[in-house]
Amino acid sequence: MAARVLIPLPDRDFDVTEVAVPWGLLTRAGHTVDFATERGGAPAQADPLLLTGVLFGQLGAEPEPRAFYQTMTEDRAFRAPISWSSVDPSEWDALVLPGGHAPGMRQYLGSAVLQEKAAAILARAVPVGAICHGVLVLARARAAATGRSALHGRRTTCLPRYLERAAYYLTAWRLGRYYRTYDAYVEDEVRAALASPGDFVRGPLTLSRRGTYTDDRGAFVVEDGSYVSARWPGDAYLFTKALLARLSA
DSSP states (O other): OOOEEEEEOOSEEEOHHHHHHHHHHHHHTTOEEEEEESSOSSOOEEOTHHHHOSBTTBSSOOHHHHHHHHHHTTOHHHHSOEEGGGOOGGGOSEEEEOOOOSGGGHHHHTOHHHHHHHHHHHHTTSOEEEEGGGHHHHHHOBOTTTSSBTTTTOOBOOSOHHHHHHHHHHHHHHHTTTTOSSSSOHHHHHHHHSSSGGGBOOOSOOSSOOOOSSOOTTOOEEEETTEEEESSGGGHHHHHHHHHHHHHO
16 A cells, blocks of 8 residues: 655755655655655755765765656655645654755754654654654654653664764865764764663664665664664665565555
8 A cells, every 4th residue: 555655854955865765765666755844835955965976076875866866856746845834743654854964954953843743753653764864853852742852762773973973084174064964973962862872773884885775785774663763875775675664564
C-alpha cells in the first residue's frame, strides 16, 4: 500500500544526498513524498557546493544522488511545499528528517514549530528517519507526554564528532566555518539529550566510503522500533531501505 511521507526542508542549504536518495527510492517504490518549508509555496534550494564539489570538485554528492536531485526539482510536490505550521501530524505515514551543515540549515534545525510536529509524528510510532544533522530536530524536540527530549529513552546515531571535525579542519582554510553549523558538535548535543550514554551508537569509523543502492558495506544505521537514524550521506541508501522495510511491514 502506498504511504504518504513528509520531508521538511529549510529554504536553502539542505544536503543533496540526504534528501534526493530518500525521495528517489521512496517514489520508485510507489510512495507519495510531500515537502514542507517554513512558509511553504516556494521550492527549497540545496547547498550549491554539494552539487558542484565543496573543495576542488570533491566532497560533494555522487552522480546518482545528483541525478535524483535534478529529477526531484521538477516534481510538483517539491516545487509547491506546504508550510511547517500547516502540517497535521496525524496525516502522515512516515517522516524523513534530512540534514545539511551550511548556515541555511539553522532555520530548520532551530525551529520550535518543526520540532513540535516531528515529536508528535514520532509519538504515533509510524516510521521516522533522521540522518546526520537531522537528528538534532528530534534531540531538541520535547515529547508532549514527558517534557523530555523526543529521543530520551531511544537509541540513535547522528553525524559523529570525528567526521564533523575532520571536514572542518580539511576545509576551514578556504571555507571558514562552513562545516561547523554550531559551536557544539552534533554528536555532543545529541548525546546530552539521551537517557544514558549507551543509547548513542557511533558506528564503525569511516572517512570516505559510502554505501550505494547495491552495496551497503560502507553504510550504517541504528534501528529502534519505528525510528531509524544514520550518520551522514554515505548511509542514505541503507537508511532509506530501512524506512521502506517499515512501510511495507
